Amino acid sequence: MKNLIFTILFIFSFTMIFSQEVEEPKSLVNWLTFEEAIKLYEENPKTILMDMYTDWCGWCKKMDAETFNNPQIANYINTNFYPVKFNAERTDTIEYKGKTYVNLNSGRRSSHQLAQEFMNGRMSYPTIVYIDYEGNVNPVPGFMDVRKIEPLLIYFAERVNKNCNYVDFNRSFIDTFTPDSLTNTDGNVNWLELDDVNTMMDTAPKKILLYINSDFSNGSKIMLAATYKHPVIANYVNKNFYPVKINFDEPDTLKIANNVFINEQKTPGYPNQLSIALLQPDIRMPATVFLDEDFSLIFALKGFFPPSVLERYLEFIGQDLHKTGGDWQKFNDEFKSKLN
Structure with missing residues (x-):
């Protein structure tokens, strides 16, 4: 009887320890559902940021832990975007702009039709999709650390994408915050009162x-x-x-x-x-x-x-x-x- 009680206690303790070990930290980003974000977007337009991920994607988990849980990045996202965490292999039905999107379960790791459309059929993870003020869908694939995602967040949040391509903006971002010798920024405008x-x-x-x-x-x-x-x-x-x-x-x-x-x-x-x-x-x-x-x-x-x-x-x-x-x-x- 003592052995049975000991065994039960051991299993219970092991289960509690294991659960604590695998428990994921609370995200600093205030993630919304896709439906919640669209409703807010229609009431008060703001760029939507969609994190396209899958349960098996290791780089997605790394981006969650290192990039999205950076306090400065999370605060900027919460302030300037409607952030959506979107499982690209979800199996529910979504209605968007008069169309119905489903997951046809067409094989192993079958992806949702909405994810396919937003990612232009290039199903690589993670991919961040930015839906701008005009409703244009802009997918950006690949893992991004804090340094790489920062200029992209500014580019879409401040609607810079309307006026110039990302290469030119990123060059200006570098010239401002981490200047190098590649660009001449020695000019001075003689600002007047x-x-x-x-x-x-x-x-x-x-x-x-x-x-x-x-x-x-x-x-x-x-x-x-x-x-x-x-x-x-x-x-x-x-x-x-x-x-x-x-x-x-x-x-x-x-x-x-x-x-x-x-x-x-x-x-x-x-x-x-x-x-x-x-x-x-x-x-x-x-x-x-x-x-x-x-x-x-x-x-x-x-x-x-x-x-x-x-x-x-x-x-x-x-x-x-x-x-x-x-x-x-x-x-x-x-x-x-x-x-x-």
């Missing part, structure tokens, strides 16, 4: 480049450190524009021409009236706003732009082609960059 420009415009009118910056936007920091630090960009701006830099939530009163703009709340994150007037209804940071010699609005570029893209806008506007009815597409086709 808005009050000084108002005075200068009375005697020497010139087009104004108004850079609206935000301390909350990584794209703002990267564009300042990489795009505007490129010598070709900096020299062209200094020669052809009065460059002015302001914060979008500037608490002080701003004057431009005969207009006065205030910040009604004077709190961080609340936009100054000038930012609202120039960028509404789609206020995104950073913003590069071009004003003509009479202070009239020419154009507002919203979001991060690399040197290769900004250069084209600078020259098109600098050459007054916006006034003479210049063909933007023709200009782009014939444009010869001076960056290299």
